[in-house]
Amino acid sequence: xxxxxxxxxxxxxxxxxxxxxxxxxxxxxxxxxxxxxxxxxxxxxxxxxxxxxxxxxxxxxxxxxxxxxxxxxxxxxxxxxxxxxxxxxxxxxxxxxxxxxxxxxxxxxxxxxxxxxxxxxxxxxxxxxxxxxxxxxxxxxxxxxxxxxxxxxxxxxxxxxxxxxxxxxxxxxxxxxxxxxxxxxxxxxxxxxxxxxxxxxxxxxxxxxxxxxxxxxxxxxxxxxxxxxxxxxxxxxxxxxxx
Numbered sequence: 001x002x003x004x005x006x007x008x009x010x011x012x013x014x015x016x017x018x019x020x021x022x023x024x025x026x027x028x029x030x031x032x033x034x035x036x037x038x039x040x041x042x043x044x045x046x047x048x049x050x051x052x053x054x055x056x057x058x059x060x061x062x063x064x065x066x067x068x069x070x071x072x073x074x075x076x077x078x079x080x081x082x083x084x085x086x087x088x089x090x091x092x093x094x095x096x097x098x099x100x101x102x103x104x105x106x107x108x109x110x111x112x113x114x115x116x117x118x119x120x121x122x123x124x125x126x127x128x129x130x131x132x133x134x135x136x137x138x139x140x141x142x143x144x145x146x147x148x149x150x151x152x153x154x155x156x157x158x159x160x161x162x163x164x165x166x167x168x169x170x171x172x173x174x175x176x177x178x179x180x181x182x183x184x185x186x187x188x189x190x191x192x193x194x195x196x197x198x199x200x201x202x203x204x205x206x207x208x209x210x211x212x213x214x215x216x217x218x219x220x221x222x223x224x225x226x227x228x229x230x231x232x233x234x235x236x237x238x239x240x241x242x243x
Contacts, residue, residue, distance in 0.1 A: 002217050005053075005131070005167040008046025009039065011236030015212055015221040020193065024216070025161050027137075027187050029172045030179035030197035035208055035229055036171045037062065038074060039197065040133040042234050043169055045076045047131045048086035055131030056088040056123065060111050060139035064091040075232045085127070092119065112143030113157040124164055132166045138173035138183050151186050158190045174198065178224075180213065192216040200224070200242045209242050 006019035013019050020026055030036045037059075044055035059067060067089060068078050081087040092111045116134065123129070134140075140157075141150045161168050172187045174180065179196030188194040193215035199206045211224040227236040 005047070006051065007043050008050050009042050009234050009236060011225070011227070011238045012210070012234075014238050015225070015236065016193075016215055017218050017220065020167050020215075021217045022167055023162070023165050024192035025158050025168045025170065025190070026193040026195065026215075027170050027172055027182075027191040028195045028197065029174045029182050029187055031174050031177055031199070034174075034179060034197045034199065035227075035234065036197060037067065037135055038071070038229060039234055040135055040169050040171050041067065041071055041076065041078075042074075044087055044131050044133055045071070045078065045081065046233075048081045048084075052086070053130040054086050054088070054127055055133070056090060056129055057133045057135065058090050058092055058116065058119075059135045060092050061135060062091075064089050064094065073231070074229060074234065088123075088127075088129075090119075090123075092116070095119075110143045111140060113140050113153040115143075116140060117157060117160050120160075120164070124166065129166055132161070132164075132168045134168070134170050136171040136173060137187060138171075141184065147184065150184055154184070154186065154190060178209070178211075180211075188214060193218075197227075200226075202242070207242075210236055 003022040004019035005022050006013050028036055044057045047053040047055050078087055144150045173183045177199045179198035194213045196211050196213055198209050200209045207226050209224050210227045212220045224242040225236050
């Protein structure tokens, strides 16, 4: 029987047999504003709050302070869980800026996959980390000069993650509103699952959507479902299909 790691997101776990298979690498793709960061942080927050599982959220784009303020709007009290050593919110760009001078400040703010791996190799030894979110693959790819190098480093990074025994979500930018078309064309092949979040226009209004397009070791729902952001967090409507 496959061990499951529940996301704690109402509705989502119902679509994937109770959660992600333990130790898998999962890609969450979507356009700007599709709530990728909120879904990723929900995975870490809910794991700590509901299951006592420590998790780390690595941000390469937003600052630590901005993420904490944004998550408060959706009922996530990160500060208490951080004080308890259950949630680690790490601003990778901020860590590099601490050692930057005026000449190389811009370069130091761009974090590549090897820097992420070096950090995680050390950090994961320090605590019993069960969950990991990286925000985002797209930001880390800015470090490289060619598509070939980006793809090579992505695959190498994912191979590293699969050896760590930690259940991961990698956030990725899409080039379409549905979240299905990834930026570099390989993200859907990287992980054990590929989940697309995006927008659909219904009766003149846009609403957020989620679809599980791929998940290994799992019977999963493949329909497109709406999801909501509320003061209590994220909720996927399993009984409603957008198309």
